[in-house]
Amino acid sequence: MLETSWLRAFAAFADHKSFTHAARALALSQPALHAQVHKLAEAVGAPLYRRVGRALVLTDEGERVAAFARRSLAQQAELVEGLRAGRSRSRVVLAAGEGAYLYLLGEAVQRSVRDARTPLELLVRDAAGTLSAVRTGEAHIGVLPLETRPPRLVVEPLARVGQMLVMPEAHPLAGKERVSLRDLEGASLVVPPGGQSQRVMLDEALRAARVTWEVAVEVRGWPLTLQFARLGAGLAIVNDFCRLPPGLVGRPMAGLPKHTYCAVRLSDAPLEGGVERVWKRLLTGGRGQTR
Template sequence: MFDSRYIRTFHEVVRTGSYSAAARSLGYTQPAVSQQMKALERDVGTPLFTRVGRGIRLTEAGEALTRHAGTILDSLSAAQQQIDAIARLRSGRVRVCAFPSACATLIPETMAALAAEHPGIRIELTESEPPESLRLVARGDCDIALAFSYPGHTAEVPDELAEVPLLEDPLTVLLPTGHPLARRRAVRLADLAGERWIAGCLRCRANFLHACAEEGFAPDIACTTDDNLVMQSLVASGVGIAMVPQLVLSFLCHSKVTGRIVEPHTRRRVGAYALREQLRIPATALVLDRLVAVAGRKVGC
């Protein structure tokens, strides 16, 4: 492997025609240039110059290296410029995997803030629920995962991931606006024991069943969906009611649906997860910082 410093000096020797001229151009001593050329010749395993009187002439190997030296230096310069841009947050890509309600609430404000402050930083967004999203980070298939866990149902976090806490998200119940309990500010889960229910994703459904068991009843589940918009339509149509995190209320689309806090109070924990070494990468650290800021303006903070 060639030392880029030696290639740069070699290129200057060829351009100027002598070791002493290259030394003056680069601000080196003539012996320093001579030593670098000897080191480069050791690296390539053959002489690059021959002495001709008081001057030097390229060998066949030297001519071959000359044809590539400019390209090598241009590539190194381009690489350095790109690395500097990434380090100075003028460019960069961060792959984020998030669950649906985070995609609809935390991610848009984060992307908007980045577009205003650092337009060269781009987020590539995919949607996935935990624990699959956490596995994607552990495999290196994405840089940051937004995931949630419920009390007693901890997230399956691989050991190599670090957590950045974002918020505590209270659970609410979605009711048709004409429901008798919709007039209350908060609703006791036990008072809804006779209702038909629409259940959510596997993790949310497990927590829901646990919460109902704690209140002494088994819910009558009419159907299951992990699509929040479908769930709202089902509630609006009177198919059933649903227990959802409060984040979902920020993008309620149906005027015939309302949300009320569930008692006893239960919250899910929302965090961002990344490989520990990723925390040192400027663009990843920036996105995490903006996620924390956006989450601080949301529910349960």
């Protein structure tokens, strides 16, 4: 039997990936928290986390236990609320990137927010963070670009999204209907920080095309990227679902792969209630979009 206190302790640890911060959040001592996580690991018969360098990361078993713990605690809270208030409203947590919220999911989010039965919480995460949030049960549903199907997840494609080069209206390349990687020779680009998936893709594509370029500024998120492009800091390559502010034009970018944005959820979690309603709205509002 898994004790509720163990599940609560591990859910907090999964949130923080730190015994110090999780113990502080639960108002427990670190030894007490560590003991509860250890008992849970013994009960399930598998290690729940491991150390990678200086960081603590969940194992595959730890992700499954974290998802179960959060689901169990949420069900307990929902039961108590229902008994006390006569009805309960289960909260639905959606994780996605800022750009997906702004340019892809607006209709589905708006409809869900208007649904009084379904309190909606939005987590803003990059692709890796969104995937982790779903796998550990921190989010019920995630939306992110995927090209392969991760294990333990239901995956439904929403939109096929290409890349475009964004520049001021007066830029010489604005006169072309379509631009290529070779057109970027010597350009200054507004790009994501190193290690981000979009940056890795750009680095590899430009290197393969033997294009010499330089970093104008490194920023996170499409809105800030577009703002720096509007200010003339450099050219930018963004998903072509982005809506451009006045003064900027976008041209299709040849030689770069398209992304498939997908909705994902845990395969072993029940699809019911508010989660089912939000899931169906996402599929209705996004599926079939091709840019």
